[in-house]
Amino acid sequence: MTGQITRETAGGEETEHWPAVTAVVPTRDRPELVTRAVRSVLAQDYPGEIECIVVFDQSDPHEIAVPESAGRSLRVLSNERTPGLAGARNSGIIAASGEIIGHCDDDDEWLPGKLRSQLELWRTVPDAPVVATGLVVRGENGDHPRPAPARASFADFLGSRIMEIHSSNLLVRRADLLDRIGLVDEQLPNSFGEDYEWLLRAARYGDVHCVREPYAVINWNRPSFYEGRWLAMVAGLSYILDRYPEFASAPRGRARIEGQIAFAAAALGNRADAVRWAWRALRHDPRQLRALAALAVAARLVSPARLVRIVQSKGRGL
Template identity: 70%
Template sequence: MPTMPGSSWSNPAVSEGPDDTCPSVSVVIPTRDRPELVTRAARAVLAQEYAGDIECIVVFDQTEPHPLPLDNGSHPGRRIVLRRNERTSGLAGARNTGILTATGEIVGHCDDDDEWLPGKLARQLERWHAEPAAPAVATGLVIRNDTGEHRRLAPERATFADFLASRIMEIHSSSLLVHRADLLGRIGLVDEGLPASYGEDHEWLLRATRHGDVVSVPEPCVRINWNRPSFYMGKWQAMVDGLTYMLDRVPEFADNPRGLARMEGQIAFACAAMGRRRAAVRWALRTLRHDPRQVRGLGALAVAARVVKADRLVRLVQSRGRGL
């Protein structure tokens, strides 16, 4: 039967009960005005073949919770909880609302337009069992867009230095599993101070890897759906504000020219897309000084010179299953 706003359902009718060795898992799905997509995401989470309990927490941002057409009888040992984001408006506040609602030992994340693939949860926990000191475990992903599906294998481990040098797009927030105790303790919640929550996952991963390497199941266990307008269109200022915030908060970028140039190149490109030509050129020159091969700096100069439009370059990059 459908769930009701502010309520939860559960069906513990498992023949022999869940395996006590399997930790309970809470999965946080932030959403806003996308009922069909969030239903698909929640259904994929609840359908995971896993002996432990799974709690699916759907957090509605800037909108009231509404029923989801999910049949509780199809998912023994599962329950869904609906919450409204009463914290900072945006993705960071919605994620934190879900984390603070969670009752599971393990917290997972899934964006409302993405899908967990069958076997994801069991494979990740098996990987984590081999390296229990890891602060988080991820998986590879498959990106679906207008040109088809693009497989992206995750590195088996990623260090703090790796995340300084690159965002590592293959480690996506929709694949992460984290101990709830770490989110409430040594690593902390998602940073709600980030302007428009831009880059919240990268900032969190940098904090997490100060405590150890993130490990991964390399093969794709999550489908990332890009069959939608680009996130960046009309949100360039949020990118500039978020990236400059991160550069201020993470001083180690200054000692990593490659990573610094990547961030500066994104800022340069966003400035160019907004028509701020002088700022774009200034940031692009800083980018190329730190890394002459950084294509974002070159792209920013091309957009600033009006050789090509920003949206065309973004579409070209995303058609290949890559991000800006």
């Protein structure tokens, strides 16, 4: 099977072949952050070749100053596909030369040892469609380590977003992205939840296996393009619910998404929609806290910004 560490015999000696990896880094108007992300990718202590492709989305490309070294290369290109994160990711995937594709968002970082540990795990589970790692959420009040589960199934992803399995710590074979699993969905409104939708698709082909230790830093101590974009949340999550009828058999997972939609509607001031979605969520899971939070925001008992700050201070997402 391609995309694995293999052993080759040359001149009577056995050597290991480590597959080439392409890291796709989508970016938009964040020059300092993207430079940090690229450095973390190219500094990996990985025996194989690493190609880093930076895709500029809705912004002008510029050179990125990083030190050159053997077996490491950097390319810069523009997103020529659908504007947004999904199109930018796909632009990089299509242009990639590596057998293995990884992503690193421009505001995140890879920690030393990430690629080596993932490929070593993959050698033991060669049929896994995706290999991930744990992560560290870095917020204003410090770091929050989040070890990943050893494995996660399609049913697990229906029940939970599993925040520890993140776009910035995934590895997948390029051949699978171009064939059975498919590219990132560019029809998803505003690309909101594009990594979750793709993981649901990928997990239909087998469990996601993880190196449990954190090997990626997810930075929340910076402005996010999605911060406050409640309309994007409503449209993106509604799309995912419609696309996956299997949520009907996972009431707690469905309630989680309905609660998120309710909260976003409440943050927009759409009280009727917020109440409607909140009661849907509570019917599926009476303990769904997002739905209760949405009702509190709709009743103007608390501001959505305050609740988001409280949740993120604990290294959690809404």
